Structures are given as structure tokens and as C-alpha cells.
Amino acid sequence: MEVLDTIFEVIDMRSFSNLWFWIALAVMWSSTSHWVLGIPHDMIQRARREGGQAMEDVEDLARINTGRILSIVDQGALILTALGCFWLTVLAGLGFWYDVEFAQALFLLSFPMSLVVWLSIRASRRINAGENRDAALCRRLTIHRRWTQGIGMVAIFVTAMYGSWQNLSVSILH
Template sequence: MAGMDWYGTVFEVIDMRSFSNLWFWIVLAVLWSSTSHWVLGVPFDMVARARRSGGQAEQDLEDLVRINTNRFLYIVDESGLFLSALTSAFLSGAAILGFWYGVELAQALFLLGFPMTLVGLLSVYSARRIRAGEQAGERLWRRLRLHRVVTQMIGLVSIFVTALWGMFQNLSVGVLGG
């Protein structure tokens, strides 16, 4: 009986629901911060340095973008169908469990995963555009900057929707009593 009381106390102190858990919001912030900083696997400060300094910094940027773009497109070309099916299954399962059956963890995973899928599709588009002729100079910088801005917009909308849904869930649990 003492073990049950201890577990009950722990679960009362540490709220195990997703949207009222501080760790979920930390993960959300770190996810979008990292996603908007690393554009196609390249830190965005490297883009700014290449544009400002030119020379070796510009060559390093172009090389890193070429390597990451080729690697990313190789994975997409070889495993894209399987990854699409797996992602669709995961998102469908999370959406059904979360929004039909009310499993808060599944809602949280969907609200993290769906926007990242949009960023993944944007990355495929950007990588294909880079490979098609935007691999150097001003055209590359513009593509990476556009990719970052669109990623930040997706992140902004995602954080806003997640915050609204999280507040709704927390208020519903508080008002309805669980």
C-alpha cells in the first residue's frame, strides 16, 4: 500500500499530461529553434558569414550544401516511398488516437510531427531547386534564406496552434475535472 501512495504522490507532483508538462514546451522550443537554425543541415550563421566574407567561407558553404543536398536527395530517392508510408501511418495513427480517442500524448506528437513533415517536404523542394542550378552565390543564399523564412513561418503557425490547443486542453481538464 505504501508503494501505491508513493506512485500517487509522484504522479500528482509531476503532471504526466503533455500540454501541462514543462518538458513538452521545452521540446517544442528546442525543436523549432534547431529547425530554423539548421537549413538543409547547414547552420544559418555559416550562410551569413559566406555572404559577408566570401572566399573560403563561401566555398565551404557551397561544399557543405552540395554534400547535404546530395545526401538528402539520395535518401529521398532511395527510401522516399517507404518514408512517406511510415510518416503517413505515424501521423494518421497519432491524429486518430489524439483527436478521435482523446489521447493527449498522441495529440502532442501529432502537433510536433505534422509541421515537421511540412518542413521535410520544403527541404525536398529546396534541395531539388539547389541541385537544378541554385548551388552557388546569390542564388544559393536566396534559396537558403527563403527556406529558413518559410520554415520559421511554419514554426510560428505551429507554435501558435499548439499553444492554443494546449491551453484549450488545460482549461478543459481544469473546468471538466479531468
């Protein structure tokens, strides 16, 4: 039992002081901003530069991925929205009303991603409505990426400030 006590003293198991939480946050936002609607950003840049086969590949991926997103949304938008709002409300209530740090951490990961999902649906509808070729497609994907990066920067900043405040207030109390 002393070994476990020592491990838990050395490795703090709270969310905001755990290194794995911060690694997960960085990986989540890095991959989210790199894979725009399931299309890697380097592929979009190459298509913009070279055109030809690279542009056809981006157009094909955009058609496939936006079709998948829109079919999921069109078939179950009400249920998905209700479940998403329910879980965000549960996490917010547990986290900020009942002061459960794990729920706070999950909320700070989930809420900004719900905004990115909404933006992805919106971008998919615009691409499906006609912005699905050449420069217009690349422009739409770049705009979507910039919005995603903006949300990510704000989310990382807010999470870092809140996590630091949590860590300081816990260390002052102990």
C-alpha cells in the same frame, strides 16, 4: 506508494501540462530554423558577408547535405511517404478521434515537421538544379529558413492554443 502518488500529483504527467513537452517544442523549432538543410544560419550569413572560403564552405555543405537528402528520397520516396502518412494518420486518429493526449502532442510536433521535410526536399532539388553557387545559394537557403520559421511560428501558436484549451478543459472537469 504515497511518495509516488505525491510526485504524480505535483508533476502532472499529461503532455500539454508537462514542462518537458514545451521545452522539446521550443528546442525542436529553434534548432530546425537555425540548421537550414544542415547548414548553420550564422555560417550562411558569414558567407554572404565575406565570400571566399566561407562561401566555399557553405557550398560544400550544401552539396553534401542536399546530395544525402536527395539520395534518400530518390531511393525510398514511396516507402518513406507511405510510412510518414501512416504514422501521421495513426497519431491523428488516436489523438483526435480516441482523445489520447499523448498522440495529440506527437501529432502537433510531427505534422508541421513533415511540411518542413517536404520543403527541404523541394529546396534540395532547386539547389541541385543550379542554385548552388554564391548569392543564389544563400538566397535559396534564406528563403527555406523563412518558410521554416513561418511554419514553426504557426505550429507553436496552434500547439499553444490547443494545449491551453486542453489544460483548461481538463481542469474544469476535475
